[in-house]
Amino acid sequence: MLLDEMDREAQTTRKMLDRVPDDKYDWQPHPKSMTVRQLATHIAELPGWVSLVLNTPELDFAASPYTPMPIRNHRELLDYFERSLAEGREQLAEANEARLSENWILREGDQVYSSSSKSDFIRTTYSQIVHHRAQLGVYLRLLDIPIPGSYGPSADDPSF
Structure with a gap:
């Protein structure tokens, strides 16, 4: 189920990232x-x-500060997305129930943001993609860039 959801969301994410000028x-x-x-x-x-x-058992931002990939243009953005997707998909395809049931923690030092099963945090990651994709939709709308349909038509893409 997690693989199917990843594939479905990737289609919409790809369409949205493709609009970034x-x-x-x-x-x-x-x-x-x-x-x-x-x-x-x-x-x-x-x-x-x-x-x-x-x-991994956790991500601790205090021990591993966030460093984003330097992206300069549309092609680099889409290539990065496809590499991230392929890597995540490959690892998920190899995962079993025992591995997905293991605990995973997101923290910054002593501040624990999340502690859940790996499968639950993967779902949280998917929710983050949807959340930030919606933010990007607002950015694009403010820049007067047409928004692709997601789970149905958009005002700019009525045929979906």
């Missing part, structure tokens, strides 16, 4: 918001978190 990478809608580059890069990397979750 090279000349808007440094744009942000608000000073507290991520730039288009930061947001799109995070969306592209998230399928790779499946591998991270399956192959």
Whole structure:
């Protein structure tokens, strides 16, 4: 089920990332918001978190500070997404129930953000993709870039 969901969400994510224009990478809608580059890069990397979750007991941001992949253009963004997706999908295809049932922790030092089964955190990762993809949709709308349909038609893509 997790593989099927990953594949379905990847189709929509791919369509959304494909709309990100090279000349808007440094744009942000608000000073507290991520730039288009930061947001799109995070969306592209998230399928790779499946591998991270399956192959580690935790992620501690205090011990491993977040360093995003430097993305300069549309082609690099889509390539990064496809690599992340392939890596995550390959690891998930090899996972068994015992491995998916193991505990996984997301923390920053002593501050624990999440402690759940690996399968539950993979679902959380999918939810993060959907959440950030929706944010990107708002960014694109504000930039007057047509939004692709996701789970049905959009105002810009009525035929879906």
